[in-house]
Amino acid sequence: MRNNKLLILKIGGSVITEKSKVLTSNLPVIKRLAREIAEAKPQSLIIVHGGGSYGHPLAERYKLRDGLREPSQRIGFSETHEAMVSLNRLVVNSLLEQNVPALGMPSSSFAVTKNGRIHMLTDEPLIMAVKNDLIPVLYGDVVFDIDKGFTILSGDQIAALLAVKLHAERIIMGVDVDGLYTSDPKVDPSAILIPHLTLKELEKLKDKIGGVNVSDVTGGMAGKVLELMQPIAEGVQAVIVNALRPNSIYKALKGEELIGTRISKT
Amino acid sequence: MRNNKLLILKIGGSVITEKSKVLTSNLPVIKRLAREIAEAKPQSLIIVHGGGSYGHPLAERYKLRDGLREPSQRIGFSETHEAMVSLNRLVVNSLLEQNVPALGMPSSSFAVTKNGRIHMLTDEPLIMAVKNDLIPVLYGDVVFDIDKGFTILSGDQIAALLAVKLHAERIIMGVDVDGLYTSDPKVDPSAILIPHLTLKELEKLKDKIGGVNVSDVTGGMAGKVLELMQPIAEGVQAVIVNALRPNSIYKALKGEELIGTRISKT
Numbered sequence: 001m002r003n004n005k006l007l008i009l010k011i012g013g014s015v016i017t018e019k020s021k022v023l024t025s026n027l028p029v030i031k032r033l034a035r036e037i038a039e040a041k042p043q044s045l046i047i048v049h050g051g052g053s054y055g056h057p058l059a060e061r062y063k064l065r066d067g068l069r070e071p072s073q074r075i076g077f078s079e080t081h082e083a084m085v086s087l088n089r090l091v092v093n094s095l096l097e098q099n100v101p102a103l104g105m106p107s108s109s110f111a112v113t114k115n116g117r118i119h120m121l122t123d124e125p126l127i128m129a130v131k132n133d134l135i136p137v138l139y140g141d142v143v144f145d146i147d148k149g150f151t152i153l154s155g156d157q158i159a160a161l162l163a164v165k166l167h168a169e170r171i172i173m174g175v176d177v178d179g180l181y182t183s184d185p186k187v188d189p190s191a192i193l194i195p196h197l198t199l200k201e202l203e204k205l206k207d208k209i210g211g212v213n214v215s216d217v218t219g220g221m222a223g224k225v226l227e228l229m230q231p232i233a234e235g236v237q238a239v240i241v242n243a244l245r246p247n248s249i250y251k252a253l254k255g256e257e258l259i260g261t262r263i264s265k266t
Numbered sequence: 267m268r269n270n271k272l273l274i275l276k277i278g279g280s281v282i283t284e285k286s287k288v289l290t291s292n293l294p295v296i297k298r299l300a301r302e303i304a305e306a307k308p309q310s311l312i313i314v315h316g317g318g319s320y321g322h323p324l325a326e327r328y329k330l331r332d333g334l335r336e337p338s339q340r341i342g343f344s345e346t347h348e349a350m351v352s353l354n355r356l357v358v359n360s361l362l363e364q365n366v367p368a369l370g371m372p373s374s375s376f377a378v379t380k381n382g383r384i385h386m387l388t389d390e391p392l393i394m395a396v397k398n399d400l401i402p403v404l405y406g407d408v409v410f411d412i413d414k415g416f417t418i419l420s421g422d423q424i425a426a427l428l429a430v431k432l433h434a435e436r437i438i439m440g441v442d443v444d445g446l447y448t449s450d451p452k453v454d455p456s457a458i459l460i461p462h463l464t465l466k467e468l469e470k471l472k473d474k475i476g477g478v479n480v481s482d483v484t485g486g487m488a489g490k491v492l493e494l495m496q497p498i499a500e501g502v503q504a505v506i507v508n509a510l511r512p513n514s515i516y517k518a519l520k521g522e523e524l525i526g527t528r529i530s531k532t
Binding site: 125 | 334337340341343344345347348351352355358359362365367368369370371372374375376377378386388390391392394395398399400409410412415416
């Protein structure tokens with residue numbers, strides 16, 4: 001698909017769930033984001049959301065990232081997926097309430113990884129959804145893995161791969177901080193938000209990216225930056241923005257000026 | 267996948283829902299079937315279920331079978347899928363309660379039709395689920411269609427295609443009648459249940475198959491028989507059995523004698 005107007009919107013699990021409370025959604029934020037998406041009316045959009053407190057605690061309890069090692073993990077795989085389906089339905093139904101024809105698409109059904117990295121991903125149904133003006137809503141999920149039996153696949157990896165594969169115009173990472181900082185703003189009060197970066201500058205910065213949340217089994221901000229490298233290198237514009245700030249996602253979808261970090265190839 | 271032990275179990279929408287009441291499940295039957303599946307412990311199993319009162323009324327209201335003709339149908343597509351997801355979750359969660367690691371897999375995410383017939387279907391994740399001893403639970407779904415934008419895809423068509431593609435040993439059609447009759451048992455009291463048929467006999471019979479439900483947008487018993495033709499021709503054993511009779515699905519999974527209709531190539 002050559003679609004220079006395609007936007008990929010990744011919404012972090014820490015935005016749409018209460019990360020400190022197991023299986024607790026942040027429904028007011030989900031509903032506000034659905035309204036912002038409905039108002040922005042993007043021509044072509046794919047949404048990918050994270051797991052937050054729906055995915056990570058179960059994935060950790062059953063050690064799903066390590067792969068299939070004992071039979072009880074199979075039930076863990078199923079339960080983790082079901083938890084993610086229930087979070088996905090909150091997002092999809094909030095979009096439907098805004099008359100946005102959203103369609104939940106679980107990556108476990110159409111992607112397989114090899115040692116944790118996407119090995120195959122069937123995009124025909126996804127592309128046809130976009131062509132027919134529906135909005136696919138994907139998510140970080142448990143998936144089958146050629147080396148490990150199964151593992152977990154982050155929404156960040158899915159979003160970045162789709163941005164490259166489908167030649168997206170822009171990938172928007174909606175997170176719970178304002179963007180990339182000169183150091184970790186959660187520990188260093190002198191940290192400064194970086195409004196714009198080139199790929200080269202990002203590469204220099206990546207080892208000291210601020211806002212890393214080490215308890216996040218799918219990688220914190222450093223993981224996001226690593227995933228963004230390839231799309232940016234291939235000419236996709238990246239925007240990291242605070243989705244907890246009202247209107248930031250609306251502005252990012254519209255391509256308007258905003259508080260956040262823009263990253264481009266040059 | 268060469269897997270001579272693979273069983274495909276199709277459960278009709280009229281079995282797991284109250285067909286006359288919109289969005290009403292038949293939860294006691296779903297739970298009993300989950301127990302029978304757990305007890306039968308099949309080595310390799312793929313389940314496919316129908317839509318019944320979750321799928322058909324919405325699909326009819328929005329005329330989804332005819333394809334995309336007006337914008338309001340997009341919301342209809344989303345709503346119909348969401349209804350099917352909620353039915354699928356009842357099946358998956360009932361299996362999980364029996365410690366059966368089930369995984370819902372929506373065909374809209376990995377299959378595309380052309381004028382209503384499956385054009386592509388990605389089976390890698392499905393095959394890996396079976397290999398890793400999980401039980402995929404597919405279902406009749408709204409899907410994207412190359413000619414019509416979108417349409418509805420019956421569970422019968424999915425089950426028959428998988429039986430052929432994955433070289434299943436047996437395809438079990440769990441319906442709400444005892445099997446195939448010499449005429450329609452719902453109108454003809456002299457109709458006699460046919461315990462066994464060859465493909466040739468089935469071809470002769472197919473135009474006067476009993477139990478046809480014309481209000482079923484995915485085809486009644488005649489549609490099922492048409493879908494079964496190819497798997498049977500390729501050597502897959504077919505069994506049509508009344509899933510509303512306790513233990514019939516257990517017996518069909520175990521390969522035991524039962525009341526129903528067996529169909530084989532010769």
